[in-house]
Amino acid sequence: MSKSRRSRLTAILALAVALVLGVAACGDSGGDGDQSTAQSGPRTMTIWLMEGSAPPKVVDAVNAEWKKAHPNDTVKVELQQWNNITTKLDAAFAGSSPPDVVELGNTLVSKYAAAGALQDLTGSRGEFENNQAWLQSLTESCTMDGKLVCAPYLAGSRAVIYRKSMFAKAGITELPASLEELQAASEKLMATFGSDKRFSAFYFPGKYWYAALPFVWDHGGDIAVQDGGQWRGTLDSAEAQAGLTALKQLVDCCSRADKQGDELKQDQTFAQGHIAMIVANGWEKGVILDPKEGNPKLEKDLAAFPLPSRTSGQTAPVFLGGSDLGIAAKSKNQDLALDWVKLLAGTNFQTQMATVGGVIPNSTTLLDVHADDPYLSVFDATAKNSRFTPTSPNWANVEAANILPDMLVSIFTERASVADATKEASTRITETLNAGS
Amino acid sequence: MTRKRLTRAGYNTAAVLVLLVTLFPIYWMVATGFKRGVDILSFEPRWLPIPGTLENYRSAIGKPHFLQDVRNSVLVVIATIVISLALAFLAALAAARFRFRGRAALVVMLIVVQMVPLEALIIPIYLMLDRAGQTDRLAGIIVTYLTFVLPFAIWTLRGFIVNIPEELEEAAMVDGCTRAGAFRRILFPLVAPGLVATAVFSFILVWNDYLIAYVLLRSPEKQTLGIWLASFTTNHGTEWGGVMAGSTLFAIPAVVFFLLVQRRLVSGLTAGAVKG
Structure with missing residues (x-):
């Protein structure tokens, strides 16, 4: 093999490698949106909450309550680490079976909503307790082009x-x-x-x-x-x-x-x-x-x-920090996921989050749970005059x-x-x- | 004479200083792991963990799934090292000893694939494994580690094999060895230091990895120790004592592994350097 020929071959092969890698990186953009919600048989649903977001007691209670309505199905709550969470979410949402419910920091929602990763919940908003009293700035973080893509979960100011x-x-x-x-x-x-x-x-x-x-x-x-x-x-x-x-x-x-x-x-x-x-x-x-x-x-x-x-x-x-609960558009358990989110975002468990976890609950109507606590009520009050970062993906x-x-x-x-x-x-x-x- | 001695004293002092600077973070990690919470972030640094506590270690070991994480990490590391050594050795042998079309291109490719950053690869890798149904499985993550370990391993081992004169094998074959026999009796012992060096590299890469394990594995019972170490940081801040105790525990297997293979590793490095 002559030297020039060899180096040409090398170049071609290197180019081929680069192309293959490039194609792999761009491929698989369209999900096929296979959402047959009514499956028969027991199902398992996966929830991703961030490490430390909800006290384990509250999570267990939500699961128990949810189980009453879905005795044959299973819920798995997996706690996620903060470090590199966006990479993990990017990969999971691009894949075929993302978690059914994800907790998202409120500054992250627009990115995934813009990519179509989150289920449109506009039609279900009425089923949520206190949905008219949701904290303004959390609701904004969950709103994309007029559609509701997640439910406010908790706030911190x-x-x-x-x-x-x-x-x-x-x-x-x-x-x-x-x-x-x-x-x-x-x-x-x-x-x-x-x-x-x-x-x-x-x-x-x-x-x-x-x-x-x-x-x-x-x-x-x-x-x-x-x-x-x-x-x-x-x-x-x-x-x-x-x-x-x-x-x-x-x-x-x-x-x-x-x-x-x-x-x-x-x-x-x-x-x-x-x-x-x-x-x-x-x-x-x-x-x-x-x-x-x-x-x-x-x-x-x-x-x-x-x-x-x-x-x-x-x-x-x-600045009102906080988290929202989104349901993956690719989830095959839309009904189960929605029921679970409704529980955790509802009056009963939000009150527990506020009293046990010391966070600001997701609705103004629930803020009085801290009313006789002179310390926590200061923070609740600040939530009413709060702002948010630009809602750009x-x-x-x-x-x-x-x-x-x-x-x-x-x-x-x-x-x-x-x-x-x-x-x-x-x-x-x-x-x-x-x-x- | 005195000048020479002075110069040497200067070099020695410099060496000791460099050693102290490199050792200090390790000392600080170990010491902090034994400190009481109030002493960890005190305004004046506490140089010694007195009075000390084992509380941090207790909480680190007491994290849910700790033992499973240990088991998973060990399993993944061993599998990756064994498979990568076997494959890399054969591939390196081919690249060093046999003449075939595109051999130079193959060697160049081994370098090229190492230049792509992990962050750019992780999502395509996830999608490939996802289609093959291998996400959230230890097998999937072992295959992924292999793709990162193998190019380097082949490249390194090829260097070792190239530097062993072919005449040695030929002489063995003249004396009646088969090709396989020459390989086993002559080549393999001479390359052993190279194998050790590659094993060390694989061990470090796999043991220290967080990103690949974190993205590919989701069930708590399948996670590795890197993720356990990250779990000290929560919504409510970081538990520094736990992190330091955890890091110390995390470092122990690496230290033990190094002590075991250290002598062979050094002879391996020099063997590669002076021959040829």
């Missing part, structure tokens, strides 16, 4: 958790009712406790974008707006920049948290006793008081207040690219001015949201 004793010692008698008062209170705390080099009055890790968004929204800014089908990043607007500048001022004076760190360890850090305030979810109190990793002695010293607005007496809009890519954390780190570490950092983030958001799929 943030407020400020603080140490009562520290506020008292610093002479703060009234809770901050405006952003200005929050700044003043933080400065007072720093003056009182600041000689402790570990002390932070307002502990704010640099990458904590969920907690930065309220400042942007409160000043009238937003992440992106949609006009004429096109998305435009708007973090570089004067309003958004004003919000981030206010946040930077607060962080500069009163936070000694890692400016490049994230919020994942903030509860255990708070439990160490050198922090006066953190922005946190309601359930994070449980982590702070956890006898293993936290400090149960703080129980009586913890309380919460909503993140105040720059307008005195109002609260800032907060590409939003998940913005999160995956860490655009917002990168921007915040640049601002706090002064690697870039607020103007430059927001400009760059806006450009990237515009590009990502408008990218063809």
